[in-house]
Amino acid sequence: MKLYLNGTSPYARVVRIAAIEKQLEDRLELCWVDPWQSSPDFLAKNPVSKVPVLETDTGESLTETLLILFYLDRQQPTPTLLDSPEGLALLGLGQALIDAAFQTVIYRKYAENSAQHPLEKRRLDAITRTLATIEEQISTHKTAKNHALRFCDIAIGVALSYLDFRLQEIDWRTDFPHLAQWFEPVSHYRSFTVTRFQ
Template sequence: MSSMQLFLNATSPYARFVRVLGLELGLEEQIELIWVDPWQNDPALLAVNPAAKIPTLRCASGQCLSESLLIAQYLQQHPQATASAAAGSEQDLAWLGLGQALMDAAFQSVIHKKYHPEAVKSLLDQRRQAALQRLLAELEQQVDQGKLAASAPTSSLSAGQLSLFVGLDYLAFRCPELDWPTQAPQLAAWHQSLAQRTSLSSTAFH
């Protein structure tokens, strides 16, 4: 029986990151997925998070947690986790930050284009696009230097690596015009090497 409830939708990179991490930690039987629409003031979501943000995790105690990185920290420390996706090293914390930055820049670009199409070439949009370019260049360099390497299908992935994968996947999903794999071919190869991992393929954006 599920002891936690995860409120999410199918297109949020933040929610997918938490869902993937839960799968990697072996907590899928402990987490019930509650699908909601945060853009429609879904009553089920408002009942657990007055800010109407996803992901939100309702713990077995009834306490509700928001913000993906805080939820991730909670899940990593969960006593029923049967696997490890530990964050904590300087490198992995750096990857978590870069993954979050990818998600932030891509998500904000999507919302900007959706609600302010007349200002798509604004200074803020230009800064976001420049940030994405720098992030891709940094990650491409890390693959080239061997810091970010492909893992065997059965090996564990860190929270930071999962965050990077989801961020890159979201960028391809929502900003295909950027065609990031062409700009960062070694990074694209790393991304592709993980694409068939069950936790990632079963949670693909749609």
């Protein structure tokens, strides 16, 4: 399989971590691309020019993060990274947090006076609310110990890492100490350390 990615995409990092946790790392060829360049070769893989893209062994291009995660989970029965309905709810919150943070970063990059725009406040408010909801729910969620992380752990962990990487003014560790405590051991998993944003 081939994974098309870059070093700053939280979506691509989620997939790469999942592949490592699924013990599929040896089957995965990493293809580093700049999706903003929209090269013809990459557009042939994904016409919207976004990462990640997973090219399967049979040549299909899978282009959405959650779709790729579910595909990877079926490639090897154990360990399964799918979870209970509670875990799926947390996966959705983790994905939503990534979305809000990523959209904030991209909007700031290309929009003039973004700080005054209502969308900026709306997204930052969404980030705060989502962090609060995750912290409330994470208190009863048992993260895997010394074995594979689940998809919800991966998505939330990457989202928090992305806030540290791109939105450092959000002091989520101070505001959400239980979430910070949850994140500490997750951040030291090998799958997280070898995929740090660059």
